[in-house]
Amino acid sequence: MSCIFGENRDVFFPKLSESLHLISFSDIAIKYLKNMGYDAHICNSENEARELIKTLPEQRKWPCLFTKSDTTGEKDFEEFYTDKELLDMDRFIRLGVIKNELDYDEKQLNNFEDAINQLKLNKNWNKKSIVNEFFKIIPGFNYQDSGKYLDGKM
Numbered sequence: 001m002s003c004i005f006g007e008n009r010d011v012f013f014p015k016l017s018e019s020l021h022l023i024s025f026s027d028i029a030i031k032y033l034k035n036m037g038y039d040a041h042i043c044n045s046e047n048e049a050r051e052l053i054k055t056l057p058e059q060r061k062w063p064c065l066f067t068k069s070d071t072t073g074e075k076d077f078e079e080f081y082t083d084k085e086l087l088d089m090d091r092f093i094r095l096g097v098i099k100n101e102l103d104y105d106e107k108q109l110n111n112f113e114d115a116i117n118q119l120k121l122n123k124n125w126n127k128k129s130i131v132n133e134f135f136k137i138i139p140g141f142n143y144q145d146s147g148k149y150l151d152g153k154m
Contacts, residue, residue: 001096009100013080015089026066038062071148081142112137 002012030040041061043049052063081087081098088097115133119125127145135141 002044004023005092006097009102011081011098011100012092012095013098015092015094015096022046029064029066033062033064040064042066065091072144072146 002010005050006012008021008088033040037060039061041052041063043052043063045094046065049063049065053103075085080096086099088099112133116130119129131143131145134143
């Protein structure tokens, strides 16, 4: 949509309906299972869920284990814009547009590029060194690394 209808530096985001409320992934899973003809059976451990998958589906029940969201990058809800950004909420019915001015510090951008190129030249980098460079160039960059990742929980 943005590449067809957007102007340079526009960012499109979905307008959330006030009639819709935030829903958790566990609630979505339970509703999906119900739609597929199963009742969710909430388990207390991964082992319990693995064991019950052998017998519960025959009873139209599905073992589910829901855990706390504690992986890097997860947040309680998605924020598409801040109160400091210029928004166009009238152009589209279901999309909002963040209107961005070209605003950058060329010296800071060059320093970022030089730092990344130096890491590549040295053939020695890690996640922390790269993230630190982003912290230098992006004001308000709110990134917290919990050391846990979604693929490790799957």
